Amino acid sequence: MQSPARSWREIPQRYRLEAAKCARCGFICFPPRLICPECGAREFGPHKLAESGKVLTYTVIRVAPQPFCDQSPYAVGIAELDDGVRLTAQIVDCDPAALKVGMRVRIEFRKVSEEGEAGVIYYGYKLVPE
Amino acid sequence: MAGIIGYGAYIPRNRIKVEEIAKVWGADAPSYKKGLMLEEKAVPSPDQDTITMSVESARNALKRAGIDPREIGAVYVGSESHPYAVKPSGATLAEAINAVPAVHTADLEFACKAGSEGMFIALSLVQAGAVKYALAVGADTSQGAPGDALEYSAAAGAAAFLFGKEKPIAEALETFSFTTDTPDFWRREYMHYPQHGGRFTGDPAYFKHITGSAEGIMKKSGLKPADFAYVIFHQPNGKFPFRVGEMLGFEKKQIEPGWLVNKLGNTYSGSSPLGLTATLDIAAPGDLVLMVSYGSGAGSDSFVFRVTERIEEVRDRAPRTRAQLDGNKNYIEYGVYAKYRRKIRKAE
Incomplete structure (x- = not known):
């Protein structure tokens, strides 16, 4: 389980998909890093991830960890967004049996998890069929 | 404006x-x-x-x-x-x-x-x-x-x-609000579901406030039902918007483009606003649009909008409502x- 503070720190990425683009080689880091893993540069500019892409690969979770039991079976996949960034996320509003590699998806704002009935609700991005 | x-x-x-x-x-x-x-x-x-x-x-x-x-x-x-x-x-x-x-x-x-x-x-x-x-x-x-x-x-x-x-x-030409204390529908703190007054939600609630609000804004703006290309009323079910439209002198064809409830249901706070989005999706420059909401308890807000030429440029930048x-x-x-x-x- 995450803490409210950790989730709060990740708001720019979870809510707004804010990434960092290396000023020297153009590599996009999501989440942002201090040093570019490609060229070692330390200068970055802002970059907002593309909102659509295609499914590169996915897996279907049938035996889920406790907080996600009610959602099984559900899909988690990696999408290649239209700006080339690869993003791991849950793929929802889609029958897992109908998922296909190469399928077009877009990002939607969803509830990711919550601390029971009384705790904090964590929001973020998920993928849905386009 | x-x-x-x-x-x-x-x-x-x-x-x-x-x-x-x-x-x-x-x-x-x-x-x-x-x-x-x-x-x-x-x-x-x-x-x-x-x-x-x-x-x-x-x-x-x-x-x-x-x-x-x-x-x-x-x-x-x-x-x-x-x-x-x-x-x-x-x-x-x-x-x-x-x-x-x-x-x-x-x-x-x-x-x-x-x-x-x-x-x-x-x-x-x-x-x-x-x-x-x-x-x-x-x-x-x-x-x-x-x-x-x-x-x-x-x-x-x-x-x-x-x-x-x-x-x-869409330029906002006029607004009007009509409110009274009418206990037709409520939900108390910690309750999961609302309660309502059955048929009491009709005449003294929905119909009185919507007609009061619509008549108020038409008087204030000097407009009559025939001046509007479209009208959107709150949609708790399919029947009420047409009945209140008839009471006020509007025709079915003015209501239909924003009437989503038969396939959508009542989206409560989203109801008449969603009807307005569906209407803006098809409205032409110069059209006058009247929106009249209703909230139990009870009140109604109304707006007169005049659609501008910019509508053609922007409406397909995002998915249409229908x-x-x-x-x-x-x-x-x-x-x-x-x-x-x-x-x-x-x-x-």
Whole structure:
């Protein structure tokens, strides 16, 4: 389980998909890093991830960890967004049996998890069929 | 002149048919379908709530407006299903669209008219020159008690409107509000489901306030029903908007483009605002549009908009409302619906 503070720190990425683009080689880091893993540069500019892409690969979770039991079976996949960034996320509003590699998806704002009935609700991005 | 500079809708993909609900409770589906003019309703996925739908509708409004979200000075979310009792939906929305931190935000609640309340305040702040742009969202994941008549209509959806003075797509010519203390529908603190006064929700509530509000704004603006290309009334069921339209002297063809309830259900705070988005999707420059909301308890806000030429340029920058309503639907059974809506009591 995450803490409210950790989730709060990740708001720019979870809510707004804010990434960092290396000023020297153009590599996009999501989440942002201090040093570019490609060229070692330390200068970055802002970059907002593309909102659509295609499914590169996915897996279907049938035996889920406790907080996600009610959602099984559900899909988690990696999408290649239209700006080339690869993003791991849950793929929802889609029958897992109908998922296909190469399928077009877009990002939607969803509830990711919550601390029971009384705790904090964590929001973020998920993928849905386009 | 101040007006709407961008609008956006969001309708979840899940649907449940009236027959599916009726068979669980031994009710007569054809009489509900005929009596209330309802066929199916939109149901949120388990990971959707008022906040997530507000964000999606606001993002669509921003795509149409094409403005820098950091220039939005006020964000209002009207709903009777805010996910938290204490913690603002508006703050999460403002954060998600990057309108933070120089922004005023508030959550509003007034049964089904919380969305139009936000529109009223947002527009007024822009007219007063207090903020450059203001965002108002009406969104709900409506609650209907299992087996109650409301269960056939209580639906989910969101509509967002950005107000500003530059390049409006619909100029706001007039506003009017009509409010009295009328106990037709309520939900007390800590209660899961609302209660209502049955037939009392009709004449002294919906019809009195909508006719009062519509007649008030027409008198104030010097307009008559025939002057309007379109009119949108709050849509608690299929029948009421047509009946109140007839009482006021409007024709069916003025109501139909914004009449979504037979396939959408009653999206409460999103109801008449979503009807306005569907109407703007097809309106032509110069058209006058009247929107009249209704919220139990009870009140009605009304607006006169005049559509501008800019509508043609922006309306296809985001998905149209009827495209969301008619496309990509996922029909669910009552059991799945009960699970999604947390109507099943589980072990602690």
